[in-house]
Amino acid sequence: MVKRADGYYVQFCISIDRLETAPMTGKTIGLDVGLKEFYTDSNGFMVPNPRFLLRAEARLKRAGRLVSRKVKGGSNRRKARAILGKRHLKISRQRKDHAIKLARCVITSNDVVVYEDLRVSNLVKNHCLAKSISDASWYQFRVLLEYFGKVFGRITIAVNPAYTSQECSNCGEAVKKSLSTRTHDCQCGCEMDRDPNAAINILNRGIGTTGHVGTSVLDAVNA
Numbered sequence: 001m002v003k004r005a006d007g008y009y010v011q012f013c014i015s016i017d018r019l020e021t022a023p024m025t026g027k028t029i030g031l032d033v034g035l036k037e038f039y040t041d042s043n044g045f046m047v048p049n050p051r052f053l054l055r056a057e058a059r060l061k062r063a064g065r066l067v068s069r070k071v072k073g074g075s076n077r078r079k080a081r082a083i084l085g086k087r088h089l090k091i092s093r094q095r096k097d098h099a100i101k102l103a104r105c106v107i108t109s110n111d112v113v114v115y116e117d118l119r120v121s122n123l124v125k126n127h128c129l130a131k132s133i134s135d136a137s138w139y140q141f142r143v144l145l146e147y148f149g150k151v152f153g154r155i156t157i158a159v160n161p162a163y164t165s166q167e168c169s170n171c172g173e174a175v176k177k178s179l180s181t182r183t184h185d186c187q188c189g190c191e192m193d194r195d196p197n198a199a200i201n202i203l204n205r206g207i208g209t210t211g212h213v214g215t216s217v218l219d220a221v222n223a
């Protein structure tokens with residue numbers, strides 16, 4: 001039995017190996033996580049952060065302020081707390097629903113999906129609200145990518161995120177940029193937005209390591 005802000009739920013844990021099939025696509029993709037965008041992929045496609053989350057975060061902050069204004073131990077504070085709890089629950093359900101649909105779509109549209117191996121320990125240290133929310137959603141998304149990767153027999157690869165935004169995806173030279181530099185402009189002639197450049201680097205790193213990754217795709221093909 002689990003208690004949530006809107007009531008009690010009975011949880012069942014059913015152990016089944018879920019396997020689904022979708023046609024192989026012959027496509028590979030790299031994903032670069034951002035604060036502004038949910039991610040940018042190696043084809044230059046950007047998935048924005050969903051607007052419902054931004055609106056929900058504003059409501060969350062308001063509900064939090066309301067709690068802190070009520071007298072401690074009073075019934076008004078308890079009521080305000082219950083409202084805050086429900087807001088939290090709603091936002092986490094919406095976020096998960098969005099992440100599930102997106103992860104399933106990315107996995108079924110590609111045979112190989114590469115993303116950054118971001119550490120949870122780094123995520124917890126973060127004090128910026130927007131950043132920590134985006135980190136938490138990204139981590140949840142990554143878990144779902146790996147889950148659907150198993151379900152559909154696709155390869156998912158987490159790569160070292162160091163210098164992916166600095167390297168040139170065309171020639172490999174380091175092109176220094178600060179966080180505010182939005183474009184990648186290399187002397188080899190490669191000019192593009194910063195995030196797609198990083199996403200291509202992420203994809204290339206992943207493809208370079210495929211030989212070392214244990215995957216279920218071969219099992220699925222042989223089955």
Ligand SMILES: [Zn+2]
Binds near residue numbers: 171
């Ligand atoms: Zn270059």
